[in-house]
Amino acid sequence: MLLKLTSEEETIKLGARLGRGLRAGAVVLLRGELGAGKTTLARGLARGAGFKGRVSSPTFALAHVYRGKRLTVHHLDLYRLARGEELEVGIEELLEDPRAAVVVEWPAAAGGRWPKDRLEITLAHAPPGRRASLKATGPAARKVLESARA
Numbered sequence: 001m002l003l004k005l006t007s008e009e010e011t012i013k014l015g016a017r018l019g020r021g022l023r024a025g026a027v028v029l030l031r032g033e034l035g036a037g038k039t040t041l042a043r044g045l046a047r048g049a050g051f052k053g054r055v056s057s058p059t060f061a062l063a064h065v066y067r068g069k070r071l072t073v074h075h076l077d078l079y080r081l082a083r084g085e086e087l088e089v090g091i092e093e094l095l096e097d098p099r100a101a102v103v104v105e106w107p108a109a110a111g112g113r114w115p116k117d118r119l120e121i122t123l124a125h126a127p128p129g130r131r132a133s134l135k136a137t138g139p140a141a142r143k144v145l146e147s148a149r150a
Contacts, residue, residue, distance in 0.1 A: 001145065006129035011037045012044035014132065014148065018119070019048020021147025022071055026101040026140060027115055031108070032123035037130050038105045039077075041121065045103050046073045057105075063094070072100035078109035119144050 005011045018028070028045060030038040043055040050069030057077055066073040074094045091113055094102050107114060117138025124131045136142040 001134040003132045003134070004126065004129065005037070005132055008037070008040055011040045011123075011130060011132075012047070015041040015044020015046075016048040017044075017148040018144055019045040019073075021144040022049055022073070022101040023140065023144075024071060024097075024099055024101065026144060027095065027118040028101065028103045028144075029107040029114060029118055029120045030103065030105045030123065031120070033125070036123040036125060037132075038123060041123065041132075042075050042103050042105065045101075046075065049073050049101065065100075072097065074100050074102045076102065076104045078104065078106040117141055 003014065005014060022028070022045065030041060032038050039055075039057040046055045046066040046068065049066070049071040051066040051073065053066070055066060055075070056064070062076060062078070062080065064075045066075060074097065076091070076094070091110055094100070095115070104110070104114075117140045119141040120135045120137065122133045134145055136145045
């Protein structure tokens with residue numbers, strides 16, 4: 001699925017639609033260059049999961065936990081790992097949390113640790129806004145993607 005997003009608000013709304021379809025065990029990988037809108041989309045995902053507070057980039061903390069009304073979202077930003085820093089993240093433990101979904105910015109930094117069933121979203125600058133390419137790689141991810149179309 002390829003979408004044109006003309007504003008930050010549209011990016012958040014897309015994330016919220018997807019977030020409403022997230023279930024425990026879901027993994028969403030966010031790719032794109034700096035400033036492409038990964039954290040903005042993550043903000044919408046957390047909102048869709050029922051989180052009402054502030055969502056910010058976890059670049060320096062590596063991870064934030066958003067406990068939504070319906071679902072917990074672990075939001076990881078592996079940018080520092082991508083830059084070669086040695087950091088302990090505990091990805092395996094987060095992926096095993098039975099009450100949470102995991103959203104990851106800069107997922108390539110962790111190699112192939114991700115489950116086969118995941119939603120991959122690539123964001124790119126496309127003035128005046130962004131382009132979002134969404135790909136579901138398994139049945140659970142397809143359900144999340146289908147929920148955003150409704």
